[in-house]
Amino acid sequence: MKISTCKILGFALASVCLSSTLQAQTIQKYVSKNDKQLMEEYIRFLSIPNVSTDTVNIRKNAAFIQEMMERRGIKAELLTGTTAGVTPAVFGEIKTPGATRTIGFYAHYDGQPVNPKQWHAGLEPFKPVLISAPLESGGKIMGPYKSGDAVNPDWRISGRGAADDKAGVMAILNAYEALVKTGQRMKVNIKFLFEGEEEIGSIHLDEIFKKNKAKLQADSWIIIDGPRHVSGRKTIVYGVRGDVNVGLTVYGAKRPLHSGNYGNWAPNPALKLVHLLASMKDDKGQVLIKGFYDDVTPLTDTEKKALAQIPNQDELLKKELGVHTPENQERSLLESIMLPTLNINGAQSANVGPLASNVIPTKAEAVLDLRLVKGNDYKKQVDKVIAHIKSQGYHVVAAEPTEEERSKYPNLIKIEVEHGYNAQRTPMDLPISKSIQAAVQSTTKEPLVLFPSMGGSLPLYLFEEILETKVITVPIVNYDNNQHAENENVKIRYLWEGIETIAAIMLMDRSA
């Protein structure tokens, strides 16, 4: 078994492989023995609401992480930037005598906004409960985890942040603790950084990096975030997409109008918006905005090869997600991820359901998500969208339209561009890239899935640009985790395996 695992690696790392596998087993035993305590602490962590903008609760999360770190003998410190009063990042560091290299581990403790009404009956964002499987696939709610209960690793924990990304925080700190408690000796210095503003675009991470540059110096930073490949195989990601959100508000009459008295005459902003959105992207999924797919940096040969080796799970995914025909059906999901996107995150005009009434709405809103790949500049990408909107006859306003603007322009739109950032990609054939690959491979018999870039976004360009370091992402959670949405969950087995993966990386002796 061990030999076949190492063969899969495809290059000569047999000795590392054998010893690491032993280490992996040690960690596995440790986790298995301590699973009840690990669960208890994690459930307490998930019970603290962590929506990024909930500044009171977000600090409770930071305090909880500080306690977690100090219980493990890691001196914790809150790092801030130059802007006063913003959510701090939690930092810690472990110096290894004689080590000349340093590896940092990053995760984020904030979560996406929640609309509790959209969660399944019996699930609440901040009251974690166990579920036997995803509820959409017939899973059952097994109730809250009670202290001392046996832990079924095939069950899941439901709650905001359970997967994205408190899982990263818990796995990093428990991997370190497991190494200490099992008496294994690290060969590198280790740094920890837990951010609290990732889900709002890491808007102060640049400040934190600039102000604490020396403290955050490392040969490389490992990002623990995002899901493992849909096949369940362990995964390494060498890049992330950039991201920027664009809010659109199209205006109708100044006041809501009775649809009988004014319908057919007063402009309906929902009708305007559907025409505008339909003009941006065809019904096959191709973006129609001029130059939208320009600027994309072509893949290297290594990246192309890695991409070709990733199992294509599209048919499985289609079945599991209930999708008949994907967008851009001539491209696989993997190919799609290497391109920029335009997604409608949400849209609303007046009300639907029981609150609907016979009105012509005053406005119609949509929020777009633009994902960016290497080569894209987020500001330029947004400019293409704005140019398209103008080409459709819209006048862009900065706020609710004034009387004068209303009298002057037939079509008015407010465009709100949120803070965005560009994509990042670390070459896959750097020594550090290969070392991480070997370490992760040592924990599993299955071949790894190596992504030149993942679909999701993190502002990892900051690591490269400000900290002048390399950055590689090692996702640990199950792919079907409902990340960013209602009923978010993490499969317990993936948490345990995440601890093993991270412990293996911490034991690496080659970090650059």
Add this chain to the structure above:
Amino acid sequence: MKISTCKILGFALASVCLSSTLQAQTIQKYVSKNDKQLMEEYIRFLSIPNVSTDTVNIRKNAAFIQEMMERRGIKAELLTGTTAGVTPAVFGEIKTPGATRTIGFYAHYDGQPVNPKQWHAGLEPFKPVLISAPLESGGKIMGPYKSGDAVNPDWRISGRGAADDKAGVMAILNAYEALVKTGQRMKVNIKFLFEGEEEIGSIHLDEIFKKNKAKLQADSWIIIDGPRHVSGRKTIVYGVRGDVNVGLTVYGAKRPLHSGNYGNWAPNPALKLVHLLASMKDDKGQVLIKGFYDDVTPLTDTEKKALAQIPNQDELLKKELGVHTPENQERSLLESIMLPTLNINGAQSANVGPLASNVIPTKAEAVLDLRLVKGNDYKKQVDKVIAHIKSQGYHVVAAEPTEEERSKYPNLIKIEVEHGYNAQRTPMDLPISKSIQAAVQSTTKEPLVLFPSMGGSLPLYLFEEILETKVITVPIVNYDNNQHAENENVKIRYLWEGIETIAAIMLMDRSA
């Protein structure tokens, strides 16, 4: 003055005209003297929540109306149909010795749904307050009306139902009381009917009519609902449009997906919906559904003439509503009202604003409002919409799609057709049509606005089909009342003038 008023009528009614004008002045004085009591009672009425589906509160409204009637010496009775437990209509009747003719007065006491969050700060649907003018036009909140306060008729009362259509109930009952208190002698029998399910399509009015046909017999029924013409002139409406709502739900993947991990690949139901809606109606406002404008009964010459005489207020409206270019700009608003419509009442997919997150939504919903004119059959009109949706490649499902449906069809839609009804139109040259016209004209120096049909809808075809009677609508409230929407309001002067108008109709001696 009196003579010129009567000249405007264009036919020989001079004697009626002179005496009626005197009567109108008597009522005016009565209202002016009793305005504080009228306000107090109306504010109490508006404070009772009246959303049609709020079955507990809706009955409190019915009880309040019963008390109002009994305070005025009208024996009140709750009428129901054959379905158990539905909201009753409140009925009453006054027999006039020697009268051979009967006129009924109808209004409804239920209101459209409310979303209090959408109301202006300081306004609440069921805590009526006074405002100096519409808040959109710089009006100020003057606070609640306090017992004994002087009444400024240029102010408005804000609250759900203030205009639509508790105003009808209060004006009818106070018109009757004013006649009694000022000792004026009616020549006809009077019936009162106040419905509590109008805003949900009068779904049991047919049952109520069938079960109480004898009781509800009248030579004609006068409907007090809807707004006066935008010019402010008193208005008579000889027809109403029919109406039917159609709810659409388009489906994406079974669970919400991370827009980075699945964007560009997993179908986005919001994108599907915008393409579907855009295919139904072009960006100029023309409905593109096959045969949509067929079946329309052409206007008679009298109707065409009446329409031509209505002042075209489009330029004024455009300015007041902040509209640059109306839909179908080659048609006036008046012409538009004589055609069927397709309006997007509301649309939603996932969330916008602070709740927005980077997801691919699981579904996208829209609610359509189809207004119908004479000649349209509402079921046939809905069938045209459904045929169009199918022609766009959709498979129609009855509920959340099953696994099998998901695997079989690329595009799935749930279509929910609500109870609808057809339009109604009373010929404008019938004797009763002309009598009402004379009565209303007697209360004002301004020429009337006579609509062959109004834009709004009421199930008035039931009066014709079941009660076999004629039906004419006399709207009394200000046009800018935010009917059906947030910040609904009624201008107090319009309530007082409504009482005068109805009193004049009650004094008519020719009812058919």
